[in-house]
Amino acid sequence: MTSTTITLLDGLPSGAAGETVADVLRADGSPHRLHRLHDEVFAPCQGCWECWVASPGQCKANDAANGVMRDIMVSDAILWTTEIRYGCWAPVAKAALDRSIGLISPFFTRRDGETHHRKRYDHYPRWAVLAVVDASTTEDERTRFATLVARNTLNMHGALPWVGFVDAGADEVTFRKRTREALAALAAPAEEGAAPKLTARPQRPSRVVPPKAEGAPRHVVLWVGSAKPKGTSTSESLGGYLVDALVARGWTSEAVHVAHTVRIGRDQSPKLVEAVRRADLVVAATPLYVDALPALVLQGLRNLELAAKAEPGPMPAILPIVQCGFPEAGHNALAVDILADAAGRIGMPWVGHLAMGGGGIIDGMPLKERGGVVHHQAAALDAVAARLDEGGTVDEAMGQEFATPAIPGAAYRAIGQVGWVALALKHGSLLKLWDRPMEERTPT
Structure with a gap:
């Protein structure tokens, strides 16, 4: 060796x-x-x-x-x-x-x-x-x-x-x-074989978000898992659309951003914990980073678990919305499983989940401004909002509607290739797109 x-x-x-x-x-x-x-x-x-x-x-x-x-x-x-x-x-x-x-x-x-x-x-x-x-x-x-x-x-x-x-x-x-x-x-010689294929998680909701006594409004917290500035991420666009639909039905809301409430290596996130404890429902809207959840989201989940163990008590339900930049929604499967495992350990009932590929087609814009190209996602979110307001949960049909590609995969890849070139032109780095700034090993 x-x-x-x-x-x-x-x-x-x-x-x-x-x-x-x-x-x-x-x-x-x-x-x-x-x-x-x-x-x-x-x-x-x-x-x-x-x-x-x-x-x-x-x-x-x-x-x-x-x-x-x-x-x-x-x-x-x-x-x-x-x-x-x-x-x-x-x-x-x-x-x-x-x-x-x-x-x-x-x-x-x-x-x-x-x-x-x-x-x-x-x-x-x-x-x-x-x-x-x-x-x-x-x-x-x-x-x-x-x-x-x-x-x-x-x-x-x-x-x-x-x-x-x-x-x-x-x-x-x-x-x-x-x-x-x-x-x-x-x-030893490298093992031959292919990486495992991923299987989408069934909905398996465990609890509804029932109306409150005496007609008090239910409260939804949007937890944005993207570290991009406020108002610029696809995760916030998708989660915000659902939250707005709930607010239109009489719910109250607030938003917390992972970049402002969580630090890597710190086991306390008081603002996040306080917001979650105020909620009846947490909409956890996050991108997929390198096949799983972003590091900040993982730290936030860990901190919520620690807080729940330190001060036991009722926790709100959770509805994750996960999106990735590849056209296939299946890439999100592990991230959804990780969120489900974390929710169980924290004590947050699962009301279902939504996952989609092709998030680049939204590119951080408000969903309403993207028009018909995202009509499947908008329709699914509207249906989920109505179902949650009625005291129901996300079903398979809603999840499948949300995962329906906005455009065919081949078209998405072609648009993406052109998009990277256009962005490089904007930054004046077109001729550097294929650069290899790191020294590379020479195999022996």
């Missing part, structure tokens, strides 16, 4: 476990670079796409991310360590992963019947992930996380990953053993 260069992305909290993994690398003699993600500063991805069209291949933010990406691209392999929750990365690890999209091209391609992004570089490192679990971690969460990592490497044009689990209370000997297993997997 001494000829393999490894970048260790240690997403574990400061302590003996992460140091043990690093010590095994040193003892093994593997050339490696070490990043302790909790000690480095990563601004959450804003979804601005400037790493694709303004400064292609690298982020505009002056923090640790570009340095981490440089080390990734000169490595043969990446070894991640992370805690997992809800079958997903820990927020600090997901924050680093969210910032990696500049390593691929904005342009679309088709792979195994799905839309993905093209390569920017010729070669990408292999992945191994050592995931720390606690006693509450279920087999479904383990399976979900392994599937998620495989989907991550699919989108990053890597080989199938190695994913291993270790109990949080395991001793040093066990951590060393699992680390050596990861190194052995990275040294």
Whole structure:
């Protein structure tokens, strides 16, 4: 293994476990670079796409991310360590992963019947992930996380990953053993096969939002999971349309934005918690970032769970709206499952969910301004609002209506390709669209 260069992305909290993994690398003699993600500063991805069209291949933010990406691209392999929750990365690890999209091209391609992004570089490192679990971690969460990592490497044009689990209370000997297993997997020939296909989650609502006594209005909170400025995100457009439809039926409302209420690595989000406790219903409208929820949303869910355990009491129902930039709605499946798992742990009843692909067709504009092109989404949201107001839940027909593509996938991809060129022209970076600013490893 001494000829393999490894970048260790240690997403574990400061302590003996992460140091043990690093010590095994040193003892093994593997050339490696070490990043302790909790000690480095990563601004959450804003979804601005400037790493694709303004400064292609690298982020505009002056923090640790570009340095981490440089080390990734000169490595043969990446070894991640992370805690997992809800079958997903820990927020600090997901924050680093969210910032990696500049390593691929904005342009679309088709792979195994799905839309993905093209390569920017010729070669990408292999992945191994050592995931720390606690006693509450279920087999479904383990399976979900392994599937998620495989989907991550699919989108990053890597080989199938190695994913291993270790109990949080395991001793040093066990951590060393699992680390050596990861190194052995990275040294072995890459496993052949395809990343798992995703299956959309059935609605499975667990509770309605009943009218209040004495005719008091019900209160809905829109939790916007995009870090874009207020009024500019597709998530806010979709969630806002539903909330407006409820307000027209006599509900009261407020909006909270994840970028203003959550910080990565901080276990308290008082403004978010207070807003959620005021609500009868939370509409969690979020984009898909790198196959799952954005890091800030993951941190917010974790903080809501901690608050619910610290001060037990009734929690409002939740209705997630998830959208992605690929034309196929199926890419959202893991994010919906993660939200459902989190809702169960927080104690928020599930009234159904909505998921759509092709979010770029909305591009942050108010839904009413997009006209007939999004009539399926508008019709579904109107139907959901009426059903919720009557004390009902989202059904399969509403979910399918919402997921109906605004335009055919081939047309969406073609428009997207032209759109990236137009944005690069606007930023004066057209000739840099295919740049490779990171030094690339040379396979041996």
